[in-house]
Amino acid sequence: MTESLFANLAIFVLSLLVGVEVISKIPSTLQTPMMSAANAVHGVVIAGAVATAAAADSWTGYALTFVAAALAAANVFGGYVVTDRMLAMFKRPDPPPDPAEDTGIAGEVART
Amino acid sequence: MTESLFANLAIFVLSLLVGVEVISKIPSTLQTPMMSAANAVHGVVIAGAVATAAAADSWTGYALTFVAAALAAANVFGGYVVTDRMLAMFKRPDPPPDPAEDTGIAGEVART
Amino acid sequence: MTDLAFLVGVTYLIAATLFVVGLHKMRAPSTARRGNRISAVGMVIAVGSTVTFALIDTGGDVLAWTALVLGAGVGASFGVRRSSTVKMTDIPQLISVFNAVGGGAAATIAIADFLHYRTGDSPPLTVSIPVVFGVLIGSLTFSGSLIAAGKLQGLIPGQPIVFPGARVLNLGVAGVAAGAGVLAIVTSSHIEWLLVLLVGASILGILMVLPIGGADAPVIVSLLNAFTGLAVAMAGFALDNQALIIAGALVGAAGTILTLEMAKVMNRSVPSIVLGGFGTSDTATDTPVDGQDLNDVRQLTADDVALQLAYAHQVLIVPGYGLAAAQAQHEVAELAKLLTAHGVKVRYAIHPVAGRMPGQMNVLLAEADVPYTQMLQLDEANTAFDTCDVALVIGANDVCNPDAREPGNAVSGMPILDADHAKSVVVIKRSMNSGYAGVSNPLFTDPKTGMFFSDAKKGLAEIVVATKTYVAA
Amino acid sequence: MTDLAFLVGVTYLIAATLFVVGLHKMRAPSTARRGNRISAVGMVIAVGSTVTFALIDTGGDVLAWTALVLGAGVGASFGVRRSSTVKMTDIPQLISVFNAVGGGAAATIAIADFLHYRTGDSPPLTVSIPVVFGVLIGSLTFSGSLIAAGKLQGLIPGQPIVFPGARVLNLGVAGVAAGAGVLAIVTSSHIEWLLVLLVGASILGILMVLPIGGADAPVIVSLLNAFTGLAVAMAGFALDNQALIIAGALVGAAGTILTLEMAKVMNRSVPSIVLGGFGTSDTATDTPVDGQDLNDVRQLTADDVALQLAYAHQVLIVPGYGLAAAQAQHEVAELAKLLTAHGVKVRYAIHPVAGRMPGQMNVLLAEADVPYTQMLQLDEANTAFDTCDVALVIGANDVCNPDAREPGNAVSGMPILDADHAKSVVVIKRSMNSGYAGVSNPLFTDPKTGMFFSDAKKGLAEIVVATKTYVAA
Ligand SMILES: NC(=O)c1ccc[n+]([C@@H]2O[C@H](COP(=O)([O-])OP(=O)(O)OC[C@H]3O[C@@H](n4cnc5c(N)ncnc54)[C@H](OP(=O)(O)O)[C@@H]3O)[C@@H](O)[C@H]2O)c1
Numbered sequence A, B: 001m002t003e004s005l006f007a008n009l010a011i012f013v014l015s016l017l018v019g020v021e022v023i024s025k026i027p028s029t030l031q032t033p034m035m036s037a038a039n040a041v042h043g044v045v046i047a048g049a050v051a052t053a054a055a056a057d058s059w060t061g062y063a064l065t066f067v068a069a070a071l072a073a074a075n076v077f078g079g080y081v082v083t084d085r086m087l088a089m090f091k092r093p094d095p096p097p098d099p100a101e102d103t104g105i106a107g108e109v110a111r112t
Numbered sequence C, D: 001m002t003d004l005a006f007l008v009g010v011t012y013l014i015a016a017t018l019f020v021v022g023l024h025k026m027r028a029p030s031t032a033r034r035g036n037r038i039s040a041v042g043m044v045i046a047v048g049s050t051v052t053f054a055l056i057d058t059g060g061d062v063l064a065w066t067a068l069v070l071g072a073g074v075g076a077s078f079g080v081r082r083s084s085t086v087k088m089t090d091i092p093q094l095i096s097v098f099n100a101v102g103g104g105a106a107a108t109i110a111i112a113d114f115l116h117y118r119t120g121d122s123p124p125l126t127v128s129i130p131v132v133f134g135v136l137i138g139s140l141t142f143s144g145s146l147i148a149a150g151k152l153q154g155l156i157p158g159q160p161i162v163f164p165g166a167r168v169l170n171l172g173v174a175g176v177a178a179g180a181g182v183l184a185i186v187t188s189s190h191i192e193w194l195l196v197l198l199v200g201a202s203i204l205g206i207l208m209v210l211p212i213g214g215a216d217a218p219v220i221v222s223l224l225n226a227f228t229g230l231a232v233a234m235a236g237f238a239l240d241n242q243a244l245i246i247a248g249a250l251v252g253a254a255g256t257i258l259t260l261e262m263a264k265v266m267n268r269s270v271p272s273i274v275l276g277g278f279g280t281s282d283t284a285t286d287t288p289v290d291g292q293d294l295n296d297v298r299q300l301t302a303d304d305v306a307l308q309l310a311y312a313h314q315v316l317i318v319p320g321y322g323l324a325a326a327q328a329q330h331e332v333a334e335l336a337k338l339l340t341a342h343g344v345k346v347r348y349a350i351h352p353v354a355g356r357m358p359g360q361m362n363v364l365l366a367e368a369d370v371p372y373t374q375m376l377q378l379d380e381a382n383t384a385f386d387t388c389d390v391a392l393v394i395g396a397n398d399v400c401n402p403d404a405r406e407p408g409n410a411v412s413g414m415p416i417l418d419a420d421h422a423k424s425v426v427v428i429k430r431s432m433n434s435g436y437a438g439v440s441n442p443l444f445t446d447p448k449t450g451m452f453f454s455d456a457k458k459g460l461a462e463i464v465v466a467t468k469t470y471v472a473a
């Protein structure tokens, strides 16, 4: 018991540290997509719904399974789809119709 | 057995992830001190030397304990001291003798 | 731990790595989309191995699996449909809805786990404690997120909703919820306390979000995102499922940092937002604080603006909240394309907090096919203003208020876009009304500034028409 | 797991958090020192709780504790003494020595653990596998790091040491080590195989580092730093000690990323360095590849340089490897102070790979009390050159070679310091010899450049003396 509690605690603490570190220095441009991406990740709660289903053996259990599955699936599917849609819009410039508006525009600014 | 193996494996993998994330975006200015700081952290091997001492019950064990303790202590003490010495040298400017060479020098550059 | 469970654990670690790699790649626009997909692969692995394990290990009950599949079908179709059709300006409220369902799912799972023990022995503390926290955080997030979504959508008034005695009510409900939580742990088999907790926490969620102004809602959405992560991690402790613990903690921590960053760029503090201390609202614009005088102002027509733009070499567009409110992103992009084709160098100067959500302008403009290399961040933009002929300010106000450089007003100290350094300035907005911060803006009365009073969408459409005649000529 | 062991585990998690917070704070010069101290607090907690646990749990043997204390005393006094007296230019070799001892400690601990089992039952695979890896990586790191330190210290020639048949020997030794490792696992109680592995891996470490050029040694030190981390993590698996696993993995991963970054700024690839493919050496400077002609060059005296500096408004100093080699950091800082007091604005333009170690110039100048706000990074510096009167290049060559902008030579594509954009340039070096990359530098023959041929330390001292007369006047 303590063995697995310690394992879970260690996993929790280390994951918190990873979470803090992975997010630092996000440009403000991407804060909204980032929020959405993190939102999609907590859709992993659907794995919990699966575990609930595996343990369900009563009508209450089935009902809770249904509710948990519906909520979790909305989160996970919706989360990834909307993030992808949002990010699909962040495009590189089209192949330039004339060389003047070439890709280097952003880099060039500092010296204009 | 598998329980604790899994725990250790999870801890290992998550710590690797933390390590990767914590280091990214270090300015080149600080790469040498950073290397030194990481060097100090693996001095934690001295905790392993303590465990070795706790298990030692033969002359071979004592000898290995001595060697492990000496090597590990050199790492951990030396590592922290040299890192601290190096970082102690990274100073803010002295209180300016005249206002012209005020603290804002670095920030001012972009517009000079 | 069986060998099978060990294997499942290993797949969870692989999934965790993919989540982290995915989030890491979100740091740059060029890799962000791939990052999201890598994270999705991790999700498939985590869920797939959980299903496989459940099928092999417990076999399970046909009815339960049916409930799972039906539920998942309903949820997935709702989620996918809403996500594929949502307007880009409505994304914050959709994220908020997903936080709600995520938190709700975590609470439901925690309750189910508790009930499951109840039929056998009473659950140990290592289960009942995380169950209680899961229910508490999950249901608070559920109700709070729905309210936040309602505010953002305009279904619930954006003003802070406050009423006398709110503080006493808050404390009372919080006390009841806390008591119920403790009792649920102590008695450990009385589901009733858990239900009291559920209701109490849900009310608390509502009470927490109602007093928050609509403009602060994005910060609250981000905070509730972090909460959902924590609720999921708690459910993971209760179920002894490491995928939930890892991903939940990851989001909990990342969401917290993101929330702090968002609040920082907006000059707000998270505690003051949550405690409803300020109660700043979106509606500051309705009450012009100062009577900025129309006499000081040089007014322009669409034609004037078009002429000025067509003969400029470099134009910097400063989009603000008004552009988003008017949904004028496509019009501005069209104007920019027209000018670019005519040889004018057009770029966008984007302030981190332009609009009502960090990065909102970037998302909006991206929707209108503006390449991200044309969107300049604050520093780049401020270098560019020095050499630009026309700064075209559209529905923006606070983000280019030169008074921010002076002390003693509501925007003091906020870094701003130096639109006043451009050779000339054109501002499109509907009136002399102030913006979010409710302060007057001397830029509008600057002699080199011309004002074009119009709704952003309508005004831009007129300018496009007018520009076409100059460009064709 | 006993409750006590659980508590110890929790202290390890606290220590881990402090390590991470500490490393995180190393990202900025202003917080770096505090970061290192936070990490040290974590270390004290981890070691303290391990000792407490060992005392309570096993009580233990007086002789063993004596051995521990004696050993730790010897090691600590060596470490502290060397650390407090080392010259800043010698830090890489000291880090390398610490890598060696860390790796050696990990290998020793792994062996002791294996022996301990041998007296009882034979160790399970979950012990014997990490033991074998711990011994392998640990002893390879031990010997390799000592060789790297020797190269950096100049005790071992910096040139790549290669000999015929090296490849066959490498493969042979690697084969023996691998075989011994497998046998140690399979037989699981024959300490002999472990000793064979120890010797084989040690030889492999020597063979791996010998063929590496002195200039690439910093990258190898960084790589071996990561290896030590992994060896420590392996020892952690063998001992079931989470502090070792966490800290070891942290350093293993962080060190790997750091190594890749270092190699990247140096335009080198880690595999090619390790495989000794190029064998580039420090000694390229001894053989001027091209006869750059002294006739094209405008030579200056110390007096000329002093005059030019004293009448400048803005001076940018470009330090390079030669400054480090001559240990002239204090002289340059003195000159800068003198000029600053005289009203000249003096700053330093620091290239990421100036010198022979990333950040070496920053550390050196910091040693001479130069505040870090005066040290400009590449981009800032290049903006500043446009308005600077004199670029004073001291012992630098490749980092300001304008040919890097042209294709087809050894420095092509490397970002450089635009010293040639300054109004005038003064270069202090000993001859027309080329630098690390072995290519000629057109900056030296530019009409606006004057060359002052001298050792950097000696030359700067002369300039300081000369400047004093002008400044006093
Ligand atoms: N981005 C975030 O995360 C965030 C979140 C919360 C708060 N904030 C705050 O919001 C402010 C953002 O600055 P901002 O310059 O973007 O906006 P702003 O200062 O709020 O000004 C927006 C301006 O747009 C005009 N406008 C509104 N509707 C319009 C329409 N349909 N057509 C044309 N113009 C319209 C308004 O003037 P008229 O009424 O005269 O048209 C108003 O002055 C900052 O103070 C920031 O701190 C930001």
Ligand SMILES: NC(=O)c1ccc[n+]([C@@H]2O[C@H](COP(=O)([O-])OP(=O)(O)OC[C@H]3O[C@@H](n4cnc5c(N)ncnc54)[C@H](OP(=O)(O)O)[C@@H]3O)[C@@H](O)[C@H]2O)c1
Pocket: D215, D216, D218, D266, D267, D285, D319, D320, D321, D322, D323, D325, D326, D352, D353, D354, D355, D356, D357, D358, D359, D360, D394, D395, D396, D397, D398, D399, D400, D428, D429, D430, D431, D432, D433, D434, D435, D436, D437, D454, D455, D456, D457
């Ligand atoms: N920083 C790193 O991590 C790292 C690591 C490995 C390699 N590198 C490489 O090293 C180079 C660094 O560029 P750099 O410009 O700093 O150095 P460099 O190109 O190697 O040139 C150094 C110059 O200093 C002069 N010099 C040597 N000793 C001197 C002394 N005692 N007094 C005065 N001058 C002296 C030499 O010319 P004389 O002989 O004529 O005096 C030489 O031309 C780059 O090519 C980089 O890629 C860097």
